[in-house]
Amino acid sequence: MSSPATSQLQDEIRQRVPFSSIEQEALLGILHTADVIRRRTAKVLEPFGITPQQYNVLRILRGAGCAGLPTLDIAERMIEQAPGITRMIDRLEAKKLVSRERGCDDRRQVVCRISDAGQELLNRADEPLRVQSASGVGNATESDLAALVKVLDSIRAAS
Amino acid sequence: MSSPATSQLQDEIRQRVPFSSIEQEALLGILHTADVIRRRTAKVLEPFGITPQQYNVLRILRGAGCAGLPTLDIAERMIEQAPGITRMIDRLEAKKLVSRERGCDDRRQVVCRISDAGQELLNRADEPLRVQSASGVGNATESDLAALVKVLDSIRAAS
DNA sequence: AAACAATAGTTGACCAGTTAGCTGTTGTCA
């Protein structure tokens, strides 16, 4: 227990509106909400033994089909940098969910492909994720969400 | 080299992975936008030699004043777990921006305080951050942002 | 052909989030 003086001060801080503007409130709200969404998604995927980022990679590779996709093409489709992709695919390969092989036409490339096990895992995970995202928007209406998406686009397009 | 404009990235994702619902589009939009905001904030803080999370800790400690704050109380005010806080304060202490001492009334606690150097750094960083967040919401109006905040609250409150 | 730049990917090092498990301290209760 802290001294009474500091606990009162702490309560003031806890209750004090930490936003100096509606802009800051909106931006911090986005960060906070993104954390909540990430945690929920991780929880849904946990029984499958993969993380949200690993799920994203698998989904991208499923979209690429049996032709596979070079490593950096995967990074392009995510918000991520190349080094992170390399190591994420290291882990997916260790779990036998993807395979890699040096490209034959351009020997600099490393073509990644989803494995049968990866396909199957993905198919099992799709439905729980869809259900979760459907219930995860609270009581927001469709037009609420459409407006949300529009404002988010505007924020991403800003300087 | 393709331009890294965020709206293009969104377009790309939209093409490869069609959204199965407006709900998923909204949730993914929040995640993408949060990443963009995080990156922008990191860039503003980079000249000051601290990360956004470290800035958050310093701001919390500034709010606590000279009384300081126990380690876990800081974690409570962030979205974070205790171990992360411990190491973050390790780094802030190494930079001489905060100080720590074992509590004298409850010897389990470790009270953290912002240093003068930390105060000064914070004061210098406040204005650039405020400017950035003001310009970082694009052309969204105040009522747009108010609606955004409301929908975000609803999403966080959802299951 | 030799030199050069560009490209694809990897590695190392750092910061950060998460979980599990640990030490030391405090309060409680038999």
Added chain:
DNA sequence: TGACAACAGCTAACTGGTCAACTATTGTTT
């Protein structure tokens, strides 16, 4: 008083994002 649960904080180990530097291959230029 001694046993014990609860608490504050820490370490270890894993996943992950970021930057810088590196190797190997390819294309270009002279």
